[in-house]
Amino acid sequence: MKKYLFIFKTEFINSLQYVKSFIVGSLSLILIIYIYLNLWNFLYSDPESLINGYSYTQMIWYILFTETLWSCIKGRKIVRDISTDVKNGNIAYQMNKPYNYINYILSKTFADFTFKLLILLPAAIVLGHILIGNIPNFNLLGCLLAIITGILGTMVNVLICISIGLLSFFMEDAAPIYWIYSKVILVIGTLFPIEFMPEIIQPVLKYSPIFAMNYGPAKLFVDFNYDFLIKVLISQVIYLIVFYIITNLVYKKGVKNINVNGG
Amino acid sequence: MLTEVKNLIKITFLSTKYAIMREMENKVAFIMNVLFMILNNASFILVWVVMYSIKDNINGYTINTILLLWGIASGTYGVSRAFFRGAYELSNKITDGKLDAFLVMPKNVLIQSILGVTPSAFGDLLYAYILLFISGITPYKFIVFTLLLILGGIVDVCSAIIYNSLAFWLGRVDSLADSLTGFVTMFGTYPDTIFNRFVHILFYTFIPVAFIVFVPLRILINFNITDLLILLGGSSIIIILACIIFYAGLRRYSSSNLMVARI
Amino acid sequence: MSVIEVKNLSKTFKSKVKGKGLKGSIKSIFKPKYKTIKAVNKVSFNVEKGEMVAFIGPNGAGKSTTIKMLTGILYPDNGDIKILGLDPRKNRKKLAYEIGTVFGQKEQLWTHLTPYDNFKFFGAIYDMKDYEIEKKIEELKALFELDEFINTPVKSLSLGQRIRCEIACSLINDPKILFLDEPTIGLDPVVKENIRSFIKRMNKECHTTVFLTSHDVGDIEKLCKRVIIINNGTVVLDDTMENLKYHYLNKKIIDAKMKEKINLDDEKGIKILKDKGYNLKIEVDLKEKNISDAIKLLDPDKIIDINISNTPLEEIISDIYKKDK
Structure with a gap:
């Protein structure tokens, strides 16, 4: 475990180099929030009214929360880096090292994520206050718990990204799979809570990973209650275990493939 | 003078042809890239489907208008990235001294440095025409649409040239340039009518989406001379500005007394 | 012509000179210091x-x-x-x-x-x-x-x-x-x-x-x-x-491992660069002694290992430069 902590620390310090480009990259976050602020303004003819159970303020804070979390991990980069490792055989070298490749990627990504979150989340919250005022039904403990579930949800997301990257063992280019995945969770969960989706599929979605990844934590942030917190945590624990196992299985199968092909 | 232009066009054509040939070496990957990009773009329509289920007119834009908006946005993105990818990677070419290779050639440096092919952009281009087809195609619309895409694509490329040329003066600006070109792309996919006057000024100046997407959209839906003149005038200014800024930067590059990391 | x-x-060329540590980095953003290098x-x-x-x-x-x-x-x-x-x-x-x-x-x-x-x-x-x-x-x-x-x-x-x-x-x-x-x-x-x-x-x-x-x-x-x-x-x-x-490429360096020590102190055209234990490194001036004579001096029977090389270009150049000064 200690070695992963070390990887975490090293990557964290490494991230300091890229502060400038990260800050510049975060401008897109401000842009997205600004766009949706204007867009929803037109959809809510009356700011006090509710659409699918959400007020205007809640919608904007919802999107702010999900987009901030999303901006702190570079899913595309995870997939690309793992694909490169697979394609150029680097992954074979990793097998000789005394650590699990998956855990290594997790530690690295988590370090990068933590660094960015520490900068971006406070900034986003300040931005939110400036643009639309207070977090609805503000409850400090609730918000903190929501943030924690947000971190857990992100880890589920990262595991899925790693699995997609590992698909490079079996296909020429895993990037298109990632594009589709990222678009799906953008539409369902990031931009819109599950309540905005057609009624028929809502029950399915409530049991899908999307509940654990972004919808659950974001809804907690704008509308906290303990019952819902329990539901989110349970689904997160389940999906963390499930995807951790899946990721490792894909890795093992893929590595076996290399041995069969001779590298 | 005329032969010089003819020769330049010949080289541009050959260069692009060879680049496309290289990308098509792996036909499967190429087609996958194109198809997935179409799917990728199409999935974003879901966002609009959800939005329009709440209200059927967003400040002047109906769902049909959105389709055409996306058609032009996707089409100009396709034209620019499919053939002029180099323009979007220009800032690093400048800071890494890669322009040297073009300076020893007896051909126009700007043209040489902006050429490049992105396979997935052909997907964006195809998607544009699919949208045009869905929203009702006529021979007139097809011709006007195509002309608008070509002009819009060129203006997009020129804006990228301007952003990337900042590298001549500011050093490493790739994140900044990428963010700015990202803004152009992003703003072009949302109705311009939801924004205030200040943002509209931005669209006609530093983020010239108006000349790439919004004015062409107005012309496509409802042709009028005023809009046409605005489009031609604005586009010309941006194209000329791109050339002036690039060549001023190039002079600086060559007379440079600043030791940029070049080998 | x-x-x-x-x-x-x-x-x-002007090259940015950055101060040490965090303070230096911040300073260099606001008040950059340059070092002038006469490249040519x-x-x-x-x-x-x-x-x-x-x-x-x-x-x-x-x-x-x-x-x-x-x-x-x-x-x-x-x-x-x-x-x-x-x-x-x-x-x-x-x-x-x-x-x-x-x-x-x-x-x-x-x-x-x-x-x-x-x-x-x-x-x-x-x-x-x-x-x-x-x-x-x-x-x-x-x-x-x-x-x-x-x-x-x-x-x-x-x-x-x-x-x-x-x-x-x-x-x-x-x-x-x-x-x-x-x-x-x-x-x-x-x-x-x-x-x-x-x-x-x-x-x-x-x-x-x-x-x-x-x-x-x-x-x-x-x-x-x-x-x-x-x-x-x-x-x-x-x-x-x-x-x-x-004038310049007329020196050879011989790096030899010997069975016993050899005295080359007064030999013409031979400069001893290193003489430690049984390892001997000498520079032979080809104008004054040809290479086969130099090897003979070492006594081929007593050589365990030998390496003969030219003076590296960098050394020749710095030599020329020093002479030029």
Whole structure:
């Protein structure tokens, strides 16, 4: 475990180099929030009214929360880096090292994520206050718990990204799979809570990973209650275990493939 | 003078042809890239489907208008990235001294440095025409649409040239340039009518989406001379500005007394 | 008229100097401090048509900067350059038609195309007509012996074959001057020799002036009749290869492991560099003692291991520089 902590620390310090480009990259976050602020303004003819159970303020804070979390991990980069490792055989070298490749990627990504979150989340919250005022039904403990579930949800997301990257063992280019995945969770969960989706599929979605990844934590942030917190945590624990196992299985199968092909 | 232009066009054509040939070496990957990009773009329509289920007119834009908006946005993105990818990677070419290779050639440096092919952009281009087809195609619309895409694509490329040329003066600006070109792309996919006057000024100046997407959209839906003149005038200014800024930067590059990391 | 005329060429660079630690980094953003480096300082030389000139110097000596100024990539701060009568600064494009460049580490060829297609493409860049290109391709095929792989994609070629194609391609426009920057870098000795013979042949048959920079002493020795050595931005030697060899490349270093100690204290032409235990390192001045005599002095029966080498180029250059001072 200690070695992963070390990887975490090293990557964290490494991230300091890229502060400038990260800050510049975060401008897109401000842009997205600004766009949706204007867009929803037109959809809510009356700011006090509710659409699918959400007020205007809640919608904007919802999107702010999900987009901030999303901006702190570079899913595309995870997939690309793992694909490169697979394609150029680097992954074979990793097998000789005394650590699990998956855990290594997790530690690295988590370090990068933590660094960015520490900068971006406070900034986003300040931005939110400036643009639309207070977090609805503000409850400090609730918000903190929501943030924690947000971190857990992100880890589920990262595991899925790693699995997609590992698909490079079996296909020429895993990037298109990632594009589709990222678009799906953008539409369902990031931009819109599950309540905005057609009624028929809502029950399915409530049991899908999307509940654990972004919808659950974001809804907690704008509308906290303990019952819902329990539901989110349970689904997160389940999906963390499930995807951790899946990721490792894909890795093992893929590595076996290399041995069969001779590298 | 005329032969010089003819020769330049010949080289541009050959260069692009060879680049496309290289990308098509792996036909499967190429087609996958194109198809997935179409799917990728199409999935974003879901966002609009959800939005329009709440209200059927967003400040002047109906769902049909959105389709055409996306058609032009996707089409100009396709034209620019499919053939002029180099323009979007220009800032690093400048800071890494890669322009040297073009300076020893007896051909126009700007043209040489902006050429490049992105396979997935052909997907964006195809998607544009699919949208045009869905929203009702006529021979007139097809011709006007195509002309608008070509002009819009060129203006997009020129804006990228301007952003990337900042590298001549500011050093490493790739994140900044990428963010700015990202803004152009992003703003072009949302109705311009939801924004205030200040943002509209931005669209006609530093983020010239108006000349790439919004004015062409107005012309496509409802042709009028005023809009046409605005489009031609604005586009010309941006194209000329791109050339002036690039060549001023190039002079600086060559007379440079600043030791940029070049080998 | 010389094909290359360089007079009092100078170029200075400013390099940012950053203070130590975090404080220094922050300071350098607001109040940047610069260090001036005279990369090229009043360099002058002329090159005649058909000459093969080696332009050498240690890293950071100003070689690349000078070549960049000669080819129009960089503008000088001071001085005059005339390449084929043209000023590279004012007539970059016009000059580009008349020169060829091969930068060893940068590849210009399209890797998925064959050398043949590449020749056609680059011929088009130089506005050559189709029949002109075909004729030139035949010539280059013969000159560089490319028949075997002219229709194989470049990416499938060996490194040596690829460099041969790069050099051949740089000649498609019949350049009057060829600038070669480290053409044999990374190649194994057999291939290097191969490339050198092609360059020599090209110079002989086409009368192309060759301006070569290299770190490889073999390149210089075997190809060039004239050597210009640059160090710290100034020319420290501009002479024929003959003279260089005679005056400076006449020392050999012998590094031997002996069975017993040998005393060479008073031997003429022998300088003892290191004498520790049974390891002996001496410098032999070939003007005063020839190499076989030197080896005889060591007594071949008493040698366990021996290594004989030339004085490294860097040392020769710094020697020349010191003498020059």
